[in-house]
Amino acid sequence: MTVPFVLLVIGALTAAMAPRLLSRADWPEREPVLALWVWQCVVAAVLLCCVFAMALTASATWSAVRGHVFAFAPPGVEDAYGLPGYGRWAGALAVTLALGGVWTAAMLTREVRTARSRRRVRRAGLRERAPRLPGEVVPAGERLVVLEDDRSDAWWLSGAQPQLVITTAALRRLKGRQLDAVLAHERGHVQARHDLLLHCSDALADGFPQVPVFAAFRDQVHRLIELAADDTASRRFGRLTTALALVELNEPRGVFGPAHGPHAELPGRVSRLLAPAPRLPLGRRVRLTAVSLLVPAVPLLIALGPGLHALT
Template sequence: MAALFGLLLLGALLATAGPHLLTRAGWVEREPVLALLVWQCLVIAVLLCCVLSLLLAVSAALPEVRGLLFTGAPHGVEHAYGLAGAEGWGRFCAALLALGGLRTALSLAREVRAARLLRDHRHAELSHRAPELPDGIGDQPTRRERLVVLENVRPEAWSLPGPQSRLVVTTGALSRLTDRELAAVLSHERGHVRARHHWLAQGAQALAAGFPGVGVFSAFRDQVGELVELAADDRAARRHGRLTTAHAMVELNLERGVYGTCPGQQAQSPRRVDRLLVGAPRLPVLSRLRLTAAALAAPATVLLLALLPGLSALCRA
């Protein structure tokens, strides 16, 4: 049972200390793509702790499952895990973890279904109003990507992901933005589509709904929403310049009250503009490699802890 309790303790440690460190790290805004990788590795490590703990708990509660799990294992490996005689703890842990897994699966199914219905509805609205932008504005579209213009005096731009993705701009945005600024806006939205940011957002929302009150998943949901925007900003800035991207963002949000004394829902826009104008340098390559290695070490440590009793038994044999 040491491996089971060790996985539960490690999962609790990662779920509490990980978000605390990441939300206070000063490098996150300078490396949003790397920060997304670190967050995903942290969440994967916590989920691995839950899944492997569930597997060991079910094995402790049901001898039949334990026999199947250790079929073909060398002598002493099953005994090293100490699962025999722990049926009570096994049933309790298995029921608790299975409930969390079921809630997460249902939440993910709801998120995917709701997102698909909304996407289909918005695609249907655009299907009869889809004039393409002239060639030469922004990056050339791929065969599965289309630029759509809507009649609206309000300057807006957004993306609709899917098998036939759409990059949508309004006539208000066309009249207000220069060609370079429009290209930067389209590059930003194209970054969301090509990086599959909608999948990440749906998964984060499902985990937060499936495990209410668990800080790591609610923090992951909140951070994903901000980091994907920063990552898309950086993509546009690399191609069209920080000043152009920042000016385009100001033009799109100028009439929404986000730059006044009482900003509304999109209050992060001024911070994103300031970040683009400051232009803080990226982390050194060695620092990025160390952070990447540390991120990948989290799920690797979980797997090692789960296999440690069996490996120890094999070494002693």
């Protein structure tokens, strides 16, 4: 049972070490989009290790599974894995990993259903507070909804037809390009489909709270998507304008006082926009992208290694 054991060890080491290494790095805040990509590669590597280990141990235990896994394998590949020698623990490990996979699918399904339910409730609330006028024709694509509200706020509703929502209080506070910057920030979320990352990270963290890499993934996704959207707005309207827009939009909430509350990251985002660190050199960005691709490639090579060796 060498290959499944190595896969599980690699997965455990990746899950334990990657969050520590990334938390100590100084570049994710400078390159939030790249950091999101690296985090996705790390999580994919951990999941691949579990999937491949489950497939091999189940193949060693049940011939029906083995027939499906090695259905298209050339002669000699199946023998290269030494499946009959995996021992009696292979079945228990396969069942445990399979239950983990079923639980992951269940948590993802629950997250999707919960998100859809929340969207339906919020869209119903929008229709009630901002009903369409008689004869109003809504153009295809994005629709901006303005709500009468004394609270200064702006947000986006994900889904098949994303909607940008802004309150009248925010319109009174934001002037000119500041309003454009806020809308560009929200459109950045929509265009990058950040809702998918949020759903996946929340599902994994809620389903496996004892696994630190999933909790760190959720925390970092929530932070990095905001930095990425800030960068989207600042590229079009400037960092100073975007920073002032964040201040004007959120100052009534008291987030810049001594007690930040749930929006504690906002002062840091404003400071980042006002005193930006230089972007990483192109060469280093390319190297980080390539190295991150190697992370999920490692379990793939380990799982396929014996079969590829048998073909040579």
